Amino acid sequence: MKVLLVEDEHALADEIVSFLTQLQYECETASTVKAATAILTDRYFDIILLDLGLPDGDGLDILKTIKMDQADSIIVILSAKGDIKDRIEGLELGADDYLPKPFSLAELHARIQAIIRRKFATNGNVFQIGDFSVDMSTRIVYFKGQQILLYKKEFDILSYLILNRNRPLSRSQLYEHVWGDLSISNGDSNYIDVHIKNIRKKLVVYASVDWLESVRGIGYKINLSK
């Protein structure tokens, strides 16, 4: 998938590009409204990540151009502004999501995947771990066709770990993903432990869940390399 990252902070842009490239995205960057508009006139991108506060103007102006020329692109606004007005305006102008800084790269990845699932309603979003299958679209976990009931938050955590499989996710990353804005004032990452404990309890009835590993001092990861 082709990604255009419009971000004027080069240090941040480099990290995002490095992260997405690992996940097999093809990335290009632009750091000004002018540069972004120039690139967008003759090239198509599947995903456009858009910072709003750019040195030569407002990212929302680019959004208007994109919506005219590349209506199918996935657009995620990355902003430090986080004002409700900006958020609403961005979404009204056709952005698919709004990710306030400082976001986690894993979260960015999850958001993009969620939009892809939503927009293209792709089938084959079922993920296999041993005899467990996790349907990302219907948000149901099966064991050999038998449905396992998970709480919403438990599924959120499980799917987030699957999406970022083979990489450890910290409790705060998980907490932020699951609780969103509420994580601002309640950083109780012990809740993640409780949920993981419950997920394990619910799944271990059927088969071993060795693949759901605790990473000491960090958090959790789903390890499929074994």
Next chain:
Amino acid sequence: MKLNHKLNLYFALSKLIIIGLFILLLPAIFNWYSVYTIDKFLKLQRNEAFQNIKVNGLDFYLEGSDAYGSYTMLRDDYIAIQQADPDSLIGLKEIDDQIRVIDRDTAEYRILKNVFTHNKKHYILEIGRSRETIELYSSLFQHVGLALLLILFSITIILDFYFSRQALRPFWLIIDKRLVKQKFPFDLNFSPIKTTTSDFIFLDASLKALMESTTKAFNREREFTANASHELLTPISILRSKIENMMIDKDLSEIQALKLSEMDNTLDRLGRIAKSLLLLARIDSGQYKKTDKISLHEVLSDIISELRPMLEDRNINVHLDIKEDFQLVGLNQELIFHLFYNLINNAIRYNKSGGSIEIKDEYLGNTYQIFIADTGQGIRIEDLDTIFDRFSHHEGSGRHGLGMSIVKSIADYFDIRIKVKSKLHKGTTISLSLKYP
């Protein structure tokens, strides 16, 4: 004492003093004035008498005798001419008061005496006027005057009362509208109070200016907080993504990974502080709409079901006893959710294992109250006052001390009064009350 009562009392006292003085002085003044007019009258009478004597001749009156006298019927005044011994005229006063016996009646007269010569004989002309009438008038005058003054006094007191009330009305209006009814943040869209009193115009304008400068200072502080937190977000974002990318590195040793994770947690905390400050600034600047209809029962049920795993994990019971078919209006779903989520989350976090949480509501007059009671560790009395302060450090390690400030800000935003009661080691009860309807 109220200003207009004070003014009226002062008016009344000053009037009483002036009236008292006047009444004390009245007899003396009246006496002096009546003597003055009588003397004038007597002198006029004398001139008239001489005129008549000149026309008719003295003998016309004396009729051969050596004295003449005439009284009015009621003996108010009299006239007398008689021959006088020159020796007795020494030291004679022109006008004085003397007692005269006329027809066996003794009366005090004011008498004018005038000596003249006729046919080489000395005569004395006496014109007298009874003082009795003068005194009669004097006392009559004093009584009438006193009554009249008292009536006038009462009228002016009533007038003063109404006038001062009328004149002070703008003052009370200013106090009421600018001080009593105003609540921070001030509503500055007001027109000046109508008054012709320049002092009140000045007072009103000064209060407005004061409120404006307070609001300005407050806004500046709020903007600074928002800008500063906002400026922190991008650098934090950069560091976070760098750490995140490093963590992916497969060559990382376990110690390095642990250190990175610690750094990430610290950054996470920093990010949450900045975001919390931004959230506070956003609430304070009124960015959230107050247009949602909310079923509190639904909100609380949602929160409880979200937190169900934590409740089960710590074996905490929740009793939710909230009216179901009941909606609150003019609120914001997101903020109200945040508010109750924080409170219930705290009730779990600070509870003991196997404890309980009770959530109930109640109507009191036109206030709707919600109580959230836990059986947790409680809050020390000395911490109760500062529990809503920013960065107060009662929230325990790893927390940034802004959670309850956010709760308070949200509550204030919707005019919800929030109270905390707590007993150490017994539990805490938070009560929220809002006007309904």
